[in-house]
Amino acid sequence: MFRYLLRRLALTIPTFIALMFVTFAAIRMVPGDPVEVRVGERGISPERLAMFRHELGLDQPVWKQFWDYVVQLLHGDFGTSLATNQKVLTEFAALFPATIELSLAGMLFAVLLGIPAGTIAAARRGTVFDQTLMGLSVTGYSMPIFWWGLLLIMFVAERWGLTPVSGRIDLIKFYFDPVTGFMVIDAWLSGQVGAVKDALHHLVLPAIVLGTIPLAVIARMTRSAMLDVLSEDYVRTARAKGLPAWRVIGLHALRNALIPVITIIGLQVGTLMAGAVLTETIFSWPGVGKWLIESISRRDYPALQGGVMLISSIVIGVNLLVDLTYGLINPRIRHG
Amino acid sequence: MAETTTLPQDLSPLRAFWSVFRENRGALIGLWIVMLIVLLAIFADVIAPYSPTEQFRDAVRAAPMWSEGGSVRFILGTDSLGRDMLTRLIHGARISLFIGLSVMGVSFVIGVGLGLACVSLGNAVDVAITRVMDLIMAVPSLVLAILVVAVLGPSLTNTIVAVTIVYLPRYVRLVRASALSELGKDYVTAARVAGVGPARLMFSTVLPNCLSPLIVQAALGVSDAILEAAALGFLGLGAQPPIAEWGTMLADAREFIRSDPWLVTLPGLTILVTVVSINLAGDGLRDALDPKMRRS
Numbered sequence: 008m009f010r011y012l013l014r015r016l017a018l019t020i021p022t023f024i025a026l027m028f029v030t031f032a033a034i035r036m037v038p039g040d041p042v043e044v045r046v047g048e049r050g051i052s053p054e055r056l057a058m059f060r061h062e063l064g065l066d067q068p069v070w071k072q073f074w075d076y077v078v079q080l081l082h083g084d085f086g087t088s089l090a091t092n093q094k095v096l097t098e099f100a101a102l103f104p105a106t107i108e109l110s111l112a113g114m115l116f117a118v119l120l121g122i123p124a125g126t127i128a129a130a131r132r133g134t135v136f137d138q139t140l141m142g143l144s145v146t147g148y149s150m151p152i153f154w155w156g157l158l159l160i161m162f163v164a165e166r167w168g169l170t171p172v173s174g175r176i177d178l179i180k181f182y183f184d185p186v187t188g189f190m191v192i193d194a195w196l197s198g199q200v201g202a203v204k205d206a207l208h209h210l211v212l213p214a215i216v217l218g219t220i221p222l223a224v225i226a227r228m229t230r231s232a233m234l235d236v237l238s239e240d241y242v243r244t245a246r247a248k249g250l251p252a253w254r255v256i257g258l259h260a261l262r263n264a265l266i267p268v269i270t271i272i273g274l275q276v277g278t279l280m281a282g283a284v285l286t287e288t289i290f291s292w293p294g295v296g297k298w299l300i301e302s303i304s305r306r307d308y309p310a311l312q313g314g315v316m317l318i319s320s321i322v323i324g325v326n327l328l329v330d331l332t333y334g335l336i337n338p339r340i341r342h343g
Numbered sequence: 344m345a346e347t348t349t350l351p352q353d354l355s356p357l358r359a360f361w362s363v364f365r366e367n368r369g370a371l372i373g374l375w376i377v378m379l380i381v382l383l384a385i386f387a388d389v390i391a392p393y394s395p396t397e398q399f400r401d402a403v404r405a406a407p408m409w410s411e412g413g414s415v416r417f418i419l420g421t422d423s424l425g426r427d428m429l430t431r432l433i434h435g436a437r438i439s440l441f442i443g444l445s446v447m448g449v450s451f452v453i454g455v456g457l458g459l460a461c462v463s464l465g466n467a468v469d470v471a472i473t474r475v476m477d478l479i480m481a482v483p484s485l486v487l488a489i490l491v492v493a494v495l496g497p498s499l500t501n502t503i504v505a506v507t508i509v510y511l512p513r514y515v516r517l518v519r520a521s522a523l524s525e526l527g528k529d530y531v532t533a534a535r536v537a538g539v540g541p542a543r544l545m546f547s548t549v550l551p552n553c554l555s556p557l558i559v560q561a562a563l564g565v566s567d568a569i570l571e572a573a574a575l576g577f578l579g580l581g582a583q584p585p586i587a588e589w590g591t592m593l594a595d596a597r598e599f600i601r602s603d604p605w606l607v608t609l610p611g612l613t614i615l616v617t618v619v620s621i622n623l624a625g626d627g628l629r630d631a632l633d634p635k636m637r638r639s
Contacts, residue, residue, distance in 0.1 A: 018477075033494045145626070149618035151570055153577045154593060154611025161600055161607065214399070280441065281485035285574060291364045299486070300578055303493050315490050319482045 012333055016210045019327055024233065027321055028047065031076050034312045035069070085313035090305045095313030099295060104188025105175065110279045112210050113217030118272065122265075125229025128258050129237060148224030152282055156216040156289040163212060173291035176206045207227035213290045217282045223273045228271045232264040237265075272328030277322050363631040370627020376620035384437040386492070391430040392418075395587040399425040404603050420605055423595065428606070431587040432613050438499070438588045439569045439617065445503045446510060446568035447561050453507075455515025455557075459545045461519045462526060466630040472575060475511035484509045491579045499582040506571045510564055517560055521553035564629050566621035572616050589614050 010288070051059075058214035060066050084096040084284055108259035128137040144332060171177065175190045183197035191210065194202035236242065237260055237318045245259045246252075291297070365371055383390060399405075399421060406413040407420040407428070419428040461469040477592075478488065491505035524551065526529060534548045575581035577592025586589060589610045596606035 021474050022478050022481055025474060030490075033490055036494050102428065108560065112467045145369075145622055146615070146619055149566065149570070149622050150616060151573055151577075151590075151593075151614045151618070153590075154607070154614065157597065157600060157607050160603055165601060245493055277483040278482075280483040284485050284489070285577070288578065299489065303489065303580070308493075309604070311490070311493060315482070315486055318486055320425060322483055332636070 010143045012331060015327065015330060019323060020120070022323060023320070026323075027077055027080060028073070030312050030316050031073050032072055033315075034254070034308045037308055040185045079104045080316070085316060086309035088302070088310040090302070090307040090310065096317070098298070098310065099314060099317050101188070102293060102298050104185075104284050105190070106280075106296060107214055107289070108189045108191065109210070109217060109232070109283060109292060109294060111328065112214035113279065113282070113286075114275070116214050116218035117225050117275075121225030121228050122261075122268065125226040125268075126233055126256060126261055126264075128226070128230045129233030130252075132234065141230075143226045144223045146225075147219050150219050150223075152216050152219060153285045153289060155219060156212070156286060156325060158214060159212050162166075162189075170191050170212050171209050174275035175209050175211075175266060179290060181205060189262065213286050213292055215287070217279065220278055220282065221272075224271060224275065224278075225268060229264065229268050233260060236260045236264045259293075270329060270333050273325065273332070276325045282316055360631050363626050365625070367627040367630060369623045370630070372628065373620040373623030373625075376616065377624055378563075379618055380436050380438065380620070383433050384440045387433045387437050391427075391433045392425045393430045395426065395431050395434040396585050397426060397430075399427070401425070402537035404599065404606070406603070407581060407605050407609075410605070416611060416634060419609055420603075422592070422606055423599060428609055431592060432609060434587040435589045435592065435610070435613065437615070438586060439572065439614075442499070442503055442506070442572045443569040443621075446506045446572075447565050449503070449507050450511045450514045450564065451557070451561055454551065455518050456516045457511075458518025459522060459550070461515070462522045463541060463545050472515065474514050479512045484571060488571060488575055489551060489578070489580060491577060496577075496628060497580045497583060499588075502572050502575050502581045504570050505575065509571065513560060513564065517556055521556055522549050525549045525552050551633075552557070555583065559625060559629040559632060562625040563622065566618045566625065569621070570614070570618055 011051045018063045028069075031038050041101055057066070064072055069077070083096065085099070088095055088098055091098065109247040123125065124140055131137055164170050176194065179197055181194065181197070183193060183199065183202075184198055185189075190206045191203060237256075242255060242260050245255045250259075280296070283294060284299060286292065287294045287297035288300055299311065299314045299318075302308075302314065316330065364374075399417075402417060402421050403425040404423055405417050405421040407423075408415060408418045413420065417427050417429070419432065419608075421427055422431065429447060457472050461472050482490075488505040488509050490500055491508055495501040495504065519568030522545075531544070535543055572581055573588070573593075576588045577594045579591075579594055582588035582591050584595070592610040593607065593614075596610065599606050615634060
């Protein structure tokens with residue numbers, strides 16, 4: 008196991024180097040001069056321009072700039088935002104909890120609905136329920152979630168008035184300083200009456216939108232894993248022992264069917280991050296996805312560069328963890 | 344329909360495929376809808392009642408036919424600049440299919456090239472290509488597409504470039520994996536012993552046997568590409584106005600979500616129906632071409 012861990016870790020190093028190179032090269036290729044963006048349209052004296060260029064390291068040769076960039080990254084410095092003059096890492100860290108909160112809620116929605124739905128579909132294979140569910144699953148998987156979000160806002164929020172349209176909490180009614188960055192927890196900590204309920208109300212629609220594609224994937228995967236497991240001998244034994252159907256399916260079969268499902272859940276992190284960009288934009292959810300899009304329109308390339316670097320590193324890290332966990336549960340992978 | 348009663352001995356591959364494919368009702372419906380959309384896209388100029396950029400100043404945001412104040416003049420209503428929605432949706436099919444097919448075609452060709460290069464040009468090439476593909480897979484799809492578009496600038500062509508880069512690894516990995524498993528088989532050894540050169544061995548001996556999973560991937564890849572391109576369009580990073588792209592239309596309609604809901608509903612519904620149809624047909628294609636992969 009230890010050797011597997013080392014080998015798997017060693018494999019991610021070239022990926023990181025390549026990632027650093029790509030984010031560096033990408034920003035170099037962007038049209039427009041970052042210094043001019045920073046000084047604005049009025050322009051400044053050539054001396055101050057040269058000073059700025061020196062300050063940003065733009066007067067150095069390209070290979071030196073790349074090296075400096077790598078050294079900076081290794082020191083945990085992901086650059087400075089041109090728009091706010093703050094460290095990219097600081098901005099990212101302030102916004103990231105909002106994205107995690109949204110992603111966790113979306114994943115919770117997907118898992119709580121997807122696993123039971125897939126299990127029932129497998130147990131009642133070929134019935135109307137099964138067929139309807141698989142039809143819905145294809146629809147969910149094909150969903151343009153940006154439209155799905157607008158549709159939910161249109162009906163649930165605007166027409167029926169069941170939920171708020173955007174944001175994380177009603178800022179007119181409630182105000183408290185962030186402690187954890189998770190709005191639901193902060194609201195609870197603040198002790199203000201109704202704050203938690205309000206935060207949850209704001210969370211429902213974005214979570215559904217973000218969770219839709221994972222839900223479709225998980226339901227499908229659970230169903231097919233269950234179908235595989237249900238034909239195994241130990242399931243037949245359990246049935247022969249006279250155990251009630253819910254026990255056979257819910258305990259004996261499901262526990263083994265869940266192994267591939269858990270892997271799929273772990274691998275949805277990338278999907279969640281991509282989905283967060285769209286979901287946060289639609290619901291004005293102040294997370295890293297919305298921030299990334301805004302940094303493009305502000306031409307804040309260091310923020311974009313650092314943001315892409317950070318999001319990708321997180322996804323690589325989580326995928327690595329998923330792989331290692333899977334290696335732990337399933338020894339065949341390790342020696343493959 | 345007479346030939347279905349008995350299965351003839353010399354069932355051509357296409358017939359064999361069709362007889363399995365048409366058992367799948369969902370796939371069949373998907374295929375019909377896809378064909379309808381393809382026809383609409385090809386004959387957009389003839390079918391669409393107006394030009395996609397023609398503005399009717401007297402009928403800005405006209406309601407669709409079935410709702411109050413609607414008329415037969417604009418069956419699906421008009422947008423905020425008075426352009427006919429039906430026309431723009433039909434022309435949008437052309438744009439979306441063009442994006443989907445371009446991405447598919449380019450990634451297919453490059454994917455086959457790189458995948459075969461992996462297995463035939465030695466270890467160093469293999470490692471280099473595989474690592475780059477791993478990197479692309481590690482970055483969330485839309486985030487990578489956004490980065491590419493931010494660098495190249497938003498346009499229809501750059502959308503195709505960005506989405507192609509995002510989906511390329513799937514093709515490369517698939518070609519590499521299936522070519523590797525084919526290379527160990529006896530018929531390849533036989534061809535090699537018979538003196539077949541390396542290029543010919545790859546392209547005419549190995550490649551044809553890797554095609555079925557690749558065709559399935561290509562079909563499903565079209566729907567993914569359409570969805571991804573629409574998302575970019577929605578974020579304002581895809582095809583630029585006045586091009587009638589479904590995602591861009593949706594972005595334009597956002598501010599009228601309260602007053603004119605059909606402006607939001609119609610383009611999204613069109614995207615959904617298109618993508619679902621392609622996915623249904625693609626699933627059927629997979630079941631028919633590759634019985635091993637048939638599961639759920």
